[in-house]
Structures are given as structure tokens and as C-alpha cells.
Amino acid sequence: MRAMTDESHTSADMDAAVESETPAASIPADSALPQWLAGLPDWARPYVALSRFDRPVGIWLLALPCWIGLAFTAITAGFSFSVILWAVLFFLGAIPMRGAGCTWNDITDRDIDAKVARTAARPLPSGQVTLTQAVIWLVAQLAAGFIVWLFLPLDAKIIALLAIPLVVAYPFMKRITWWPQAWLGIVFNWGVFIAAATLQHVSLSTVVLWLGLACWTIAYDTIYATQDIEDDSLIGVRSTARLFGDKAALGAFAFHIAASAIIALAAISIGAEQIGAITVLAFLGHGIWQTLQLRDRRDATALAMFKANVWAGAILVVGFTLAALF
Numbered sequence: 001m002r003a004m005t006d007e008s009h010t011s012a013d014m015d016a017a018v019e020s021e022t023p024a025a026s027i028p029a030d031s032a033l034p035q036w037l038a039g040l041p042d043w044a045r046p047y048v049a050l051s052r053f054d055r056p057v058g059i060w061l062l063a064l065p066c067w068i069g070l071a072f073t074a075i076t077a078g079f080s081f082s083v084i085l086w087a088v089l090f091f092l093g094a095i096p097m098r099g100a101g102c103t104w105n106d107i108t109d110r111d112i113d114a115k116v117a118r119t120a121a122r123p124l125p126s127g128q129v130t131l132t133q134a135v136i137w138l139v140a141q142l143a144a145g146f147i148v149w150l151f152l153p154l155d156a157k158i159i160a161l162l163a164i165p166l167v168v169a170y171p172f173m174k175r176i177t178w179w180p181q182a183w184l185g186i187v188f189n190w191g192v193f194i195a196a197a198t199l200q201h202v203s204l205s206t207v208v209l210w211l212g213l214a215c216w217t218i219a220y221d222t223i224y225a226t227q228d229i230e231d232d233s234l235i236g237v238r239s240t241a242r243l244f245g246d247k248a249a250l251g252a253f254a255f256h257i258a259a260s261a262i263i264a265l266a267a268i269s270i271g272a273e274q275i276g277a278i279t280v281l282a283f284l285g286h287g288i289w290q291t292l293q294l295r296d297r298r299d300a301t302a303l304a305m306f307k308a309n310v311w312a313g314a315i316l317v318v319g320f321t322l323a324a325l326f
Contacts, residue, residue: 059094067195069206071323074324107134113125170183174232206266212259215256
């Protein structure tokens with residue numbers, strides 16, 4: 001449920017890390033690229049791990065709402081070469097901002113992470129970096145994101161700043177509510193508003209799209225959180241996966257359905273009925289496929305299905321881009 005985007009790895013990958021000159025203890029157990037991480041200089045490794053750069057799926061999941069927002073807004077604003085330039089800029093911004101979010105998450109969760117086998121080897125609980133060093137790294141990443149922020153129009157700058165308190169509060173949600181995935185949905189899809197304000201303006205249709213994407217985030221992060229149900233139960237961390245229990249896969253699918261219906265409503269509201277309908281059906285089909293994969297092999301496939309949501313988001317980007325073009 002530590003969602004912004006952790007990824008895990010196979011035992012074979014960890015064996016490779018152990019066989020390297022890098023001590024296995026310095027490689028987080030949930031690294032998706034342990035060999036690459038082990039090959040980095042000793043001084044750089046813990047900072048890369050803090051930012052989850054060895055788990056890149058989170059960068060895509062943060063950039064995708066920005067791209068979806070750009071394509072969606074271009075349906076009414078018109079598609080031009082500037083849309084591509086903004087898409088590149090948003091991706092460049094997603095890298096440090098996702099890293100900053102993960103670093104902040106590790107700072108606030110350092111005591112919790114120390115109690116969980118999968119996260120105990122992360123840089124802060126394992127002592128590879130001090131709290132002061134982690135804060136300095138956080139500020140450095142925010143500075144990189146600030147450079148991208150400078151290029152945004154004024155309205156988009158203001159909207160981006162409004163997300164800061166939401167991001168700051170996110171790590172604490174799992175301590176006070178069973179719905180931290182809903183808060184993540186609010187935060188992780190804020191890029192829709194920034195994209196809309198960059199290209200044109202935020203409309204009621206933009207808000208409807210954002211709500212649909214928030215439901216999608218609840219779906220994929222519930223799937224992700226099923227990996228941590230046992231540990232989360234022991235240490236008192238809450239999640240929708242724990243709330244739904246054995247019905248977690250079904251609960252995630254319910255939010256896939258809700259996301260599809262709301263996104264379809266957003267598409268209809270801006271006149272993209274035909275291509276929008278095809279796009280949403282493809283998106284829902286991907287959700288059905290995920291549910292079928294999880295039905296009988298939830299523990300074995302949860303991480304793979306979480307990552308597969310990058311392609312679900314790509315369906316929306318492609319569909320809305322085609323609607324903007326044609």
C-alpha cells in the first residue's frame with residue numbers, strides 16, 4: 001500500500017544482487033532493479049533507493065494523468081505541436097516530484113518500515129542515510145521540480161502549488177483512515193488539472209475526468225496493497241485491501257467500473273462520444289483482464305497487475321489523442 005509506487009523483484013534478482021560485491025543488506029528487498037542498484041556507486045545507491053528510481057512504474061503513473069489531461073483538453077482546445085512539448089515537460093517534472101514524494105513517504109514512515117521485512121532494508125530504517133541527509137535530498141528534488149514549475153502558465157503554477165498540502169498529508173492517511181488509496185487518487189491525478197490549465201482552462205469536464213481517474217487509482221493501489229495485508233495488519237496500517245479482505249480483487253474491479261463510467265461521462269460532456277466510447281471500453285476491458293488474472297492467483301499476480309496499469313493509462317492517452325486529432 002505504500003503506493004506511490006514501489007515495485008518488487010524475484011528471488012533470482014536478489015540472488016544476483018547478493019552475488020555482487022554490494023552487500024545484500026544495502027539493497028531494499030522490494031527493489032525492482034536490484035542488479036542495477038547494486039552497480040551504482042556506494043554514495044549514490046541510498047539516494048536512488050529513497051527516490052524509487054529503481055522502481056520506475058511510479059514515474060509513469062504520475063506522468064500519465066498529466067498526459068491524459070493534455071489529450072482530453074486538446075479535444076476542445078485543438079491539438080498542436082505544443083501539446084507534445086508540454087507532455088515532455090510534464091514527464092521531466094514527474095521524475096523529481098515522484099522521487100520527492102517517495103522520499104517524504106520514507107521520512108514519515110521510517111519507524112513503520114523498520115518493522116516490515118520488505119522495507120526494513122530501505123535507506124532510512126537501515127541507517128544508510130541519516131534523517132538530515134534524507135531531508136536535504138528531498139529539498140534537492142523539489143528544487144529540480146521547481147525548475148519545471150517555472151515554465152508553467154500562471155494558472156497552472158497556482159494549481160500545482162495547491163497540491164503540496166495534499167502530498168504532505170498523504171503518508172499519514174493510512175494511520176487515520178481505511179481509505180488512503182482514495183487520498184492517493186486525489187493527489188496522484190492532480191496533474192489533470194495542471195495540464196488543463198496549461199493548455200486551456202479547468203472545466204467541469206476536467207473535474208469529472210479527475211474523479212474517474214481517482215477511482216482508477218483506488219483500483220490499482222488496492223491491488224498493490226494486497227501484497228502487504230499481513231504486515232499491515234500486524235503494525236496497524238490501514239488500506240482498502242485490508243478493508244475489502246478476501247474481496248479485494250472484486251473491490252478493485254468495482255472501482256475500475258466506476259472509473260470507466262465517470263471517464264465516459266467526461267468524454268461525452270466534451271463531445272467525444274464515438275472515440276471516447278471505444279477508448280473507455282478498451283480501458284474497462286483491461287480492468288476485466290486484471291480481475292481475471294487476480295481471481296485465482298492474487299498473491300502471485302498482484303504486483304504484475306499493478307504495473308500493468310501503465311498500459312491502462314496509455315489506452316486513455318492514445319484514445320483521447322485520437323479524439324483530439326480527428
